[in-house]
Amino acid sequence: MNITSLRAAIRAGGVVAFTGAGVSEESGIPTYRGTGGFWTSYDPDKYASIDYFQQDPSYFWAFFRDTRRFLIHEAKPNAAHKSLANLEELGLLDAVITQNIDGLHQAAGNKHVVELHGSYQKFSCTKCDAVYPLAHIEREIEKPLPPQCIECDSVIRPDIVFFGEMLPPDKLEKAYQLASQSKLILMIGSSLVVYPAAQVPHVAKQSGARLAIINLEPTPLDDFADWVFHEKAGIVLPELLEYLT
Numbered sequence: 001m002n003i004t005s006l007r008a009a010i011r012a013g014g015v016v017a018f019t020g021a022g023v024s025e026e027s028g029i030p031t032y033r034g035t036g037g038f039w040t041s042y043d044p045d046k047y048a049s050i051d052y053f054q055q056d057p058s059y060f061w062a063f064f065r066d067t068r069r070f071l072i073h074e075a076k077p078n079a080a081h082k083s084l085a086n087l088e089e090l091g092l093l094d095a096v097i098t099q100n101i102d103g104l105h106q107a108a109g110n111k112h113v114v115e116l117h118g119s120y121q122k123f124s125c126t127k128c129d130a131v132y133p134l135a136h137i138e139r140e141i142e143k144p145l146p147p148q149c150i151e152c153d154s155v156i157r158p159d160i161v162f163f164g165e166m167l168p169p170d171k172l173e174k175a176y177q178l179a180s181q182s183k184l185i186l187m188i189g190s191s192l193v194v195y196p197a198a199q200v201p202h203v204a205k206q207s208g209a210r211l212a213i214i215n216l217e218p219t220p221l222d223d224f225a226d227w228v229f230h231e232k233a234g235i236v237l238p239e240l241l242e243y244l245t
């Protein structure tokens with residue numbers, strides 16, 4: 001099926017988008033698994049797993065210090081984020097469910113965003129109730145790592161989901177609810193190999209939704225989809241919008 005029929009499906013409403021690292025690639029943020037992806041130079045078992053964080057948090061914090069410029073400082077919403085914000089503004093997109101922690105959907109103007117993996121906007125103490133904004137962490141990572149709580153000296157952690165941790169149940173439930181109530185789900189820029197990204201399309205289809213995959217490289221769910229575009233999200237999404245209204 002082609003882009004014209006996808007436009008018609010979008011006009012019919014009930015659209016939900018699910019995004020992964022690929023949607024931010026054109027903002028200069030490396031993906032995780034693709035060429036040049038974070039996990040090609042940092043072993044996620046060491047730099048992003050809860051087990052290792054509990055053993056030695058300095059690895060994660062070094063990863064954060066070395067990569068935060070991509071995720072936080074230099075990144076601006078790209079054409080893909082802006083198109084999704086326009087869709088929501090037009091009343092044609094109910095919500096964005098994202099695995100990304102870069103906050104770029106909100107920066108583009110989307111109001112209904114479910115951040116399944118948390119974000120780098122908030123940090124908290126691993127022992128007490130203290131929470132810290134990013135600005136505080138920025139100062140702390142100039143000092144020896146890991147950053148420590150002012151109240152109790154314990155290690156500070158980001159409010160993101162590490163490998164080996166459960167996803168926040170309320171957000172996960174919201175994501176499945178949105179997927180099962182949608183008439184069309186757009187899976188954009190995700191390799192669809194990590195749970196729940198691999199599961200959401202099944203849930204949506206089982207509830208009668210149609211599925212569109214927009215991803216540079218093939219995914220394991222391509223055969224299962226009603227539309228597949230192996231193209232950059234920043235090209236496909238603006239093209240979709242062009243003749244939509």
Ligand code: APR
Nearest residue numbers: 020021022025031032033099189190191215216217232233
């Ligand atoms: N437009 C569309 N797709 C793109 C683009 C682009 N400009 N650039 C890359 N891609 C595709 C790649 O082909 C790849 O299949 O985006 C996909 C990104 O896949 P991953 O790196 O696996 O990212 P994601 O699916 O979001 O990873 C899920 O795994 O490591 C964890 O917590 C991390 O949230 C992340 C999760």
Ligand code: ZN
Nearest residue numbers: 125128149152
């Ligand atoms: Zn504390």
